[in-house]
Amino acid sequence: MSDKPWGGRFDAPTNAFVEAFNASTHVDARMYAEDIAGSRAHAKMLTQQGILAEDDLAAILKGLNEVEAEIEAGTFEFTIALEDVHMNIEKRLTDKIGDAGKRLHTARSRNDQVTTDTRLYLRKRTNELLARLHTLQTVLIDLAEQHADTIMPGFTHLQTAQPVTLGHHLLAYVEMFERDAARFIDARNRMNQCPLGAAALAGTTFNIDRALTAKELGFDAPTANSLDSVSDRDYIMELLATASICSVHLSRFSEELIMWMSAQFSFVELPDAFCTGSSIMPQKKNPDMPELVRGKAGRIIGGLMSILTTMKSLPLAYNKDMQEDKEAIFDAYDNLEGCLRVFGDMLPDMVVNKPAMHKAASSGFATATDLADALVRAGVPFRDAHEIVGKSVAYCIREAVELHQMPAEACADIDERLSVTMVQALSVESCVAARDHVGGTAPNQVRLQCKSWKKRLNETLESKNA
Numbered sequence: 035m036s037d038k039p040w041g042g043r044f045d046a047p048t049n050a051f052v053e054a055f056n057a058s059t060h061v062d063a064r065m066y067a068e069d070i071a072g073s074r075a076h077a078k079m080l081t082q083q084g085i086l087a088e089d090d091l092a093a094i095l096k097g098l099n100e101v102e103a104e105i106e107a108g109t110f111e112f113t114i115a116l117e118d119v120h121m122n123i124e125k126r127l128t129d130k131i132g133d134a135g136k137r138l139h140t141a142r143s144r145n146d147q148v149t150t151d152t153r154l155y156l157r158k159r160t161n162e163l164l165a166r167l168h169t170l171q172t173v174l175i176d177l178a179e180q181h182a183d184t185i186m187p188g189f190t191h192l193q194t195a196q197p198v199t200l201g202h203h204l205l206a207y208v209e210m211f212e213r214d215a216a217r218f219i220d221a222r223n224r225m226n227q228c229p230l231g232a233a234a235l236a237g238t239t240f241n242i243d244r245a246l247t248a249k250e251l252g253f254d255a256p257t258a259n260s261l262d263s264v265s266d267r268d269y270i271m272e273l274l275a276t277a278s279i280c281s282v283h284l285s286r287f288s289e290e291l292i293m294w295m296s297a298q299f300s301f302v303e304l305p306d307a308f309c310t311g312s313s314i315m316p317q318k319k320n321p322d323m324p325e326l327v328r329g330k331a332g333r334i335i336g337g338l339m340s341i342l343t344t345m346k347s348l349p350l351a352y353n354k355d356m357q358e359d360k361e362a363i364f365d366a367y368d369n370l371e372g373c374l375r376v377f378g379d380m381l382p383d384m385v386v387n388k389p390a391m392h393k394a395a396s397s398g399f400a401t402a403t404d405l406a407d408a409l410v411r412a413g414v415p416f417r418d419a420h421e422i423v424g425k426s427v428a429y430c431i432r433e434a435v436e437l438h439q440m441p442a443e444a445c446a447d448i449d450e451r452l453s454v455t456m457v458q459a460l461s462v463e464s465c466v467a468a469r470d471h472v473g474g475t476a477p478n479q480v481r482l483q484c485k486s487w488k489k490r491l492n493e494t495l496e497s498k499n500a
């Protein structure tokens with residue numbers, strides 16, 4: 035004998051270990067509100083269609099309210115014997131209201147129920163992530179504005195390349211997070227179709243109104259194919275891919291902050307509240323938060339690999355393998371939200387060591403390209419100019435001076451077209467100021483960008499939360 039809601043055709047109870055192994059309550063209980071919302075919508079639709087009686091509906095709605103209150107009060111006991119959130123709630127409802135509770139599952143299956151719940155839950159959580167991204171962007175834009183003319187070295191191959199402004203560097207991340215937000219919005223909008231009514235896989239023999247449940251739950255429309263409805267987990271793959279990309283952006287940023295906080299760079303100091311010490315080395319102040327955020331990218335990307343691998347060979351339609359879908363994305367979302375929160379809270383209190391940044395930008399011949407450009411303006415072909423400046427750099431390394439300190443004779447020795455006025459005009463300030471075009475690093479451009487970002491972010495917040 036089996037005591038399960040599906041136990042009719044079983045002669046023996048479930049193996050005790052299998053019962054625990056099979057259960058998903060520890061993962062899906064967090065979707066209780068969405069499960070109850072789905073049941074309310076389904077019951078209302080059944081009643082409107084004459085499939086469920088009015089007094090049954092009244093009992094179901096009242097009972098669901100009570101169950102929800104119990105869960106919120108922490109008095110509800112989820113049991114693995116009832117496998118998942120769906121059967122736990124349905125059983126409790128039935129215990130409370132009897133036969134009306136047993137009628138709720140008419141024209142429905144856990145297969146359409148679980149994917150409806152998951153879409154609703156992830157829609158809510160995606161909106162929360164979008165709000166976090168928005169806050170972080172706002173913080174970065176404020177910082178960028180404060181540091182529109184803070185000069186630091188820009189790197190390629192992690193070698194000093196050309197001077198840039200810190201504001202410009204920070205705005206690069208604002209761009210990345212905006213693309214992340216766009217991907218989240220896009221995936222969220224694509225998944226906003228209601229699978230309810232697909233039932234187990236083929237639809238139902240009852241005269242249901244799928245448009246009604248879709249509307250009631252805030253979906254744009256019902257899904258169009260019942261098989262696809264219950265077997266599609268594209269939305270989880272897309273959201274996890276988006277979360278992975280976002281975590282990669284945060285990880286790159288983390289890596290920079292970790293380097294910048296090292297004694298060798300000393301570009302920034304992160305607030306005490308976001309660092310920890312060493313249990314043995316008293317002098318240590320470690321950038322744990324960016325390190326941990328960098329590390330979180332690993333598990334979030336792992337979640338993406340997990341869902342892709344789980345889905346890759348599954349025949350249509352529902353397979354139990356798919357129960358593994360939620361753990362990966364819930365974990366990824368929880369962690370990504372934490373990362374975004376930590377960064378949004380930490381960055382406003384980051385102390386920027388402007389002199390150290392300026393000093394680093396002023397050494398390493400970061401102005402060399404600008405000297406070549408000056409020669410080009412005087413009529414020297416770029417390849418020749420490149421060669422002349424290369425020789426100048428070699429001279430400076432030998433003599434331990436900077437380009438702008440080269441004496442007139444040294445210039446003339448290297449090439450008659452190289453003048454001392456050209457080298458003396460070199461400064462990191464003029465290098466950044468000269469790159470004054472759309473997308474350039476000039477302080478002027480950074481200010482313009484901050485202004486347009488502020489306007490854009492104000493305008494988009496509402497549509498992001500749609």
Ligand code: ARG
Nearest residue numbers: 058062118144145148356357
């Ligand atoms: N706990 C299941 C899951 O998360 C719910 C759907 C179960 N459906 C079924 N036919 N066993 O996927």
